[in-house]
Every structure is written in C-alpha cells, then in structure tokens.
Amino acid sequence: MARERITSFDVAREAGVSQSAVSRAYTSGASISKATKDKVFAAASKLGYQPNAIARSLISRRSNMIGIVMADIINPFYPAVLDMFMRRFQERGHRVLLFMASRDQNIDDLLPQLLEYQVDGLVITSSTLSSEMADHCTKLGTPVILFNRYVPNVEASSVCCDNIDAGRSVADLFLSAGHQQLAYIAGIENTSTNQDREHGFSSRIKERRAQPVLRETGHYTYEGGYQAALRLFQQQIRPDAIFCANDIMALGAMDALRGELKLRIPDDVSIIGFDDIASAAWQGYRLTSIRPPVGRMVDATVNNLIERIENPEIPLAALLETVDLVVRDSARLPEHLGLRHTRE
Amino acid sequence: MARERITSFDVAREAGVSQSAVSRAYTSGASISKATKDKVFAAASKLGYQPNAIARSLISRRSNMIGIVMADIINPFYPAVLDMFMRRFQERGHRVLLFMASRDQNIDDLLPQLLEYQVDGLVITSSTLSSEMADHCTKLGTPVILFNRYVPNVEASSVCCDNIDAGRSVADLFLSAGHQQLAYIAGIENTSTNQDREHGFSSRIKERRAQPVLRETGHYTYEGGYQAALRLFQQQIRPDAIFCANDIMALGAMDALRGELKLRIPDDVSIIGFDDIASAAWQGYRLTSIRPPVGRMVDATVNNLIERIENPEIPLAALLETVDLVVRDSARLPEHLGLRHTRE
C-alpha cells in the first residue's frame, strides 16, 4: 500500500533544479527558461507528478472553486441550467463545489459549509438567503449572485428574466384572442418567480377589466398541476384559458383536461406554460410556453460573478432579461402577438 | 474593502488560549476542557471565525471532498441520481466536486483536474475510464467507483443493475404474451447499459426460436426514439412489440406510433421502456418500464466508496442489483409475469 505522494521537491531533485523552478514551470507567465521547464516536465511525467491544488489554494488565497447552491434539481428546468453552468465554469478553468438545498429552504445553515472551503464565488439558484448571510459573504470578500431569484436590499447580484412582464403578456395574449375567463395555476407560493408571474398576469387582467382570475396551486409539480386543473373545473365558473407558472404543471393540467375531463386543447381551453422545458416540445403535448433566455442568463451570471471575483470594486448588478414566446399548439392566440416569439 | 481573514491565531488571542486549543475546539474527540471550548467558541462567534477547510485538508491529507463525474445530465434519469448522491454525501459530511463530461467521452483528460484537488474518492457515472487512469488513481490512493457502468479488468468498483437479465425478462414477457415480432430501439451503441440490455433481449429471443429481432438506434433521446420508431414501421416486416433501451426513447416512440402512424398502444404494438423516469408515469403515457433500484444502487455506491476511503485494504466490489417491472398500460403482458413487479 505505498501511497506515493510526489511533491515538487521530488520533481526538483529528479530534474536537478530548485523547488521554485518546479512551481514556476506550472505557473503561466512565470519567468523561467524553456530548458528548465522541459527538464521539470520530463521529471514530472517520469514520477507521475501533478501539483497539489489544495496547497496552491492555501498559499495563493484563491481556490478556483465556485460554489453552486441548487434546490429542486428534480424540476426539469434546472438540469439544463446546471449543465450550462458546469460547461461555462469548466471552460473558464473553475471547479464547481455543488450543494443541494431543499426547495426554497433558507440556506443560511448551508452556506458556512461552502464558505469554509474558501470558494471564490457563489451562485445561488432557486433559493433565497438572508441579508445577514449576504453581508457575511461580503465581509469575507466572497461575491454572491442569485440566479432566477430576486431579493431586494441584499448584498448580492441577481439575474432574472422579467417575470412580471411575461405574466402581463400572457394576459394580453389570452384576452386579445377572445378568452373570457382566465385562470392561474400557481407554483410554490413564496418564490419570487411565482409571485411575479402571478402579479403581472392578474394585474393586467384587472387593468383590462376582464373577469377576475381563477386560481389554484400546483406546487411546481406535474401532479400538482394535474390536481389543480381538476379543482379549477369543479367550480361553478370554469376557465377557458389557463396560465401555468411552469411547464411541468402545464403538462399535468393538459393530461387532466384531456384525460379525465375530456376537454379539447386549445378548442375548449387554452394553456400557456413557462420555462420551455424539453418535454413541452414533445408531440404528445406541443405546449405553447414562455421561454426564458437561459443561455443569456447563465452567461450574465458567470460574467458578473467572475468580474467581481477579479475586481471586488465592481458594483452589484440586478439584471433582467426579456422572455420569448414559443408558439406551439396548446393555445388560441390573437393574430398580432405583440411580443418576440418563435413558432415551432 | 477590508477583507478580514480571521485565523485561529486571532481567536486564540481573543480567547486568551493557545492556537492549538482553538483547533481542538473544532476537532470532535480532541482532549479539551469544556471551559476552554466555551471560551474559544465565544471568541470565534464574536470575531466571525470559521476554520479554513483548505488548510485543514492540506495538513490532514483528507479533503473530505468526493468527485462526481457525470455525463448526460440532460437525460432525465440522471438528475434523480445526482440528487440522491448529493443527499447521501451531504448527510455524511462530504462535499461534492462535480464534473460534467460529454456523454461517454473518455474522461482520462478530465480526471487530473479532479485529482489535483485531492478528492478522497471518485464516483463516475455514465462514462468510462481507461485502465491506465484507474491504475493511476490506485497509485494515488484514491478509490474509484463506476455507477451504472461496468468495465472489465479495471481497478475500480462498480455498481450496476442486471441489464442482461432485465433484457431477457422483457423478451420472455413479450413472447409469453403472444407477440410474434419483437424489436429493439438501441441507446448509445458503445455503452455497457445498451449492450447488455440488447444482448439479454436478443439472446433470449434466439433461445426461444422466435423471429429475429428488428433493430433501430435512438441514441437515448426522445427525438431519436421517435425517428427510430418511424423507421421500424417503414420496413416490410413490422414489429408488434418494442423494447426501448430507455424510457425517454420509449416516450418518443409512443408519440410517433400514436401520432404519425395512428397505431394503438398496446392493442397494435406493446412498448416497454427502461429507467422508470418520472414522465413514464404521466397520464399521457403510462409507460410500462423496467425500474432499476436507484436508491439501493446509490447507497451501495456511497457505502463502498466511503469504506474504501476509510480502509484502503478493502477489496474492489462489482455489485449487481436486480430490477423491478413497473406495470402500467403500454404493453400486453402474460398472466404470469415471472419477475418482481409493481402495478401502478
């Protein structure tokens, strides 16, 4: 069981140079001659040496690790998001320390575990943190950015899509197509995404003096959306158009309407979802959906975070991206859509 | 911009004790009096101190980090797997350094990036590694375990479900229910999961002297399964039962059959998938599927890895778990199923 730990000193001895030289060989931009570098690499590959990133992190006070906190990986929107984050950070030479939170739990108890590993920066997804914790990160010099969440007055950048405006647009689309009675299937109540989507939708309905919106909660899950749709149609007043706070609930609602309730989509009821997850495009659904510009949002998040790591003076940013409408077959829409869209 | 770095020396000074005492206060089982410990924690919380895990890792030669390599997070089977791994490792006090590989690329180039961070162990999912790389890990004393992949003669443990036996069982189910012409929609060709499922399926069909199996490739994607199903029915000989190497292809195949081909499931064609992903249970599909015991597989993986971290003498293991059949509505089945199953 000879666990060999080969260090820069071993390589130095083998190569006949100093330990500093070995270190310089692995530091791009360090002043070292080609000849020395070659000797070092030859010795290193002979011994199977690789620098120890932990030791490097300690002395250089840079771990090159980014912490990502993610709740809700089961929600199909987030695997695609995580995939993009991973690719972006890997491309830029960062490692990712991943933490899973329960959905929308307060993550104040979790963060110290990340912070003790001296992550250079922190991406927080689908969770919120207290302003005390954010201040603590600021004091440590660890920049934090919230992805797809907005918390006012907190020492963190944030990147969101314009959920309020998206909600307003859906209301306009439904009403302009002649729908009379709109309904909203809510996600998790205390999330900013759910609140903003609902607020935009309902307030626009009020402005246009349409029938008050019906409402049920679907907890951002398929089963929740399925049950919420059934409840909506047990009432006296039935909707002819439903805006679902995310796609997975919309798919559940579609199955409930077509299966148990024998309703046709979009002839009897129009449905619009949010996220444009992969299954929204499946032939069995062809769900019309609001597509957040995930690529742009991830890029903005990574860029802002890395900029702030490299220059702590850069001020916080609260970035808001506009959404697209993806037109498929689940909703009757007006002639003139009035917002950016693609047809699939 | 006063980035304060508070160290154990600062806390020691504040508490009026030695730096060793501060360290001991944070080491469970260390010999330290309650009084000293209290003084240390009081000073620490006053100063906002938290031990530096990077420094601890360096001196203790234990990073407490596990590396997870995952390809294919877009495949809905894997987010559920990642979620379980994260919960298990977090519960047991380990951090996770995540790496994303392209699907089934050789990850030899990727591993050094993980190894330089001195991970205590390595879980590799849906990728393979060369035996050279595995030997390298052994030499470094870093245990490796393959999840859902098996590579013969490689210095790593592995945890799989019995894909060969599962394939045989599906053949038996189809034939015993009276199907005449079976077909297989393949996943990614060079993966052990695909090869084993196909081998079990085809070899059992041969043993029972049924019609030779038809075959198309679906690349483990929805769209791939959709197109593969269309191709199957463009031929002279048409199947009356299809085994899909994973669920997501099965859902694509179902949409192709019911949509473009106007066939009824299971009246005209039976379909069985593999993985039992969440959407297999959706009302729009109700796919009959083979369910690997993911919870047991993850537990076995975590247990074997942690055991080997704590005791390097423990031999490698190649664990094989048996699958269940989840009976829904997409396949005509015989009276007597002959394997463990649940009805949903």
Added chain:
DNA sequence: CTGAAAGCGCTTACAG
C-alpha cells in the same frame, strides 16, 4: 532566469 526562504492556516505528536 534562478534559488533560498518565508509563509498560507491549519493538525497533531510531544512534553509537561
């Protein structure tokens, strides 16, 4: 360009 030396922030024998 090169080497000797200090130091990152801890853990852990060692001696008391």
Added chain:
DNA sequence: CTGAAAGCGCTTACAG
C-alpha cells in the same frame, strides 16, 4: 488538559 513547535505542499517577493 494545555502549549510550543513542526510540517502539509505549494507561491512569491527578494537577492543575485
């Protein structure tokens, strides 16, 4: 139980 000291494996001024 407690403290002084060595050392984990590097980076980076400093002097030459």
